[in-house]
Amino acid sequence: MATIRVQKNENYSTINNTGLNDCNLSFKAKGILAYLLSKPDNWKCQVSDLIKKSKDGRDSVYAGLRELRENGYMIKRPVKNEKNIITEWEEVLYETPQLEAKEVFKEQKIKNEIAALKRAKTIKSKKINPLPENPYMEESTSGISVSGKPVNIISTNLPSTDLVVVVNSLIKEFEENICDLKKTTKPKFIKYCQEYSKEYIMTILEVCAESGIKSFAGFRTVIETHIKNKNDTPEKIRAAVEKYRQDKKNKQKVPANRKQNTSENFKQRDYNFGDLEKMLLNHMNYEEDEE
Secondary structure (H helix, E strand, O other): OOOOOOOOOOOOOOOOOOOOOOOOOOHHHHHHHHHHHOOOOOOOOOHHHHHHOOOOOHHHHHHHHHHHHHOOOEEEEEEEOOOOOEEEEEEEEOOOOOHHHHHHHHHHHHHHHHHHHHHHHHHHHHHHOOOOOOHHHOEOOOOOEOOOOOOOOOOOOOOOHHHHHHHHHHHHHHHHHOOOOOOOOHHHHHHHHHHOOHHHHHHHHHHHHHHOOOOHHHHHHHHHHHHHOOOOOHHHHHHHHHHHHHHHHHHHOOOOOOOOOOHHHOOOOOOOHHHHHHHHHHHHHHHHHHO
16 A cells, blocks of 8 residues: 655644544544644634535534544533523534543433433323314313313423433443443433432342343343332332342252251161072073073
């Protein structure tokens, strides 16, 4: 393969090589990072401007920016006015990965996943319970009669910050003690976190860790078993686990009244040694005749 050499006579940039050597970034993300770092300090642009500067389409540019956020090179922050009201959002670029940026990305990602699950649940509920033939004379969600207005109200409220913090901490506990959650298993785990308390999920995680379970499938088996057995509190889970361990321990014990097969337990027999010798000789003669 031919060596590619670059002449740096003029109009070139000096940037930090950390991002260019980061194996977690695609060349698409590295290209966007290099382009942005080549600009002067406090330089600003819109995403639409980036799209116009290359042949990449809108989705490709957004995917590259998402990689930079996920790996800590960009952080999205709100811009507030003097009344402490958010007027816009800005993206801050870093030459090297920042832990704060990674944490902000994870938190926002969990928010979006929870919101998506809520929307999916609302849509599913709507399909199961469609509007009546005449929805204009039904009760509203508050129980008050509504006249002349449809009752099909879909909430678009984002989950509270507290819920996001709880889910984030439970995901961290799961990945530290069980295994890393994947794109397919993380939404399923978040759904459990929404439906059950933090203490309940933590108790299940403790049971899994003590049992050496290292997969989401194992976690799901444990929690579904306790749900099926109506162990709906941490106390009931611990009691069920303790009972199981005690029963297993008792089965391994040998009952005290069971006789052991030792030579002392066999009844001694009386033999006539003359008859015994005759029997042995006859047996030997039989074998010789057979030969």
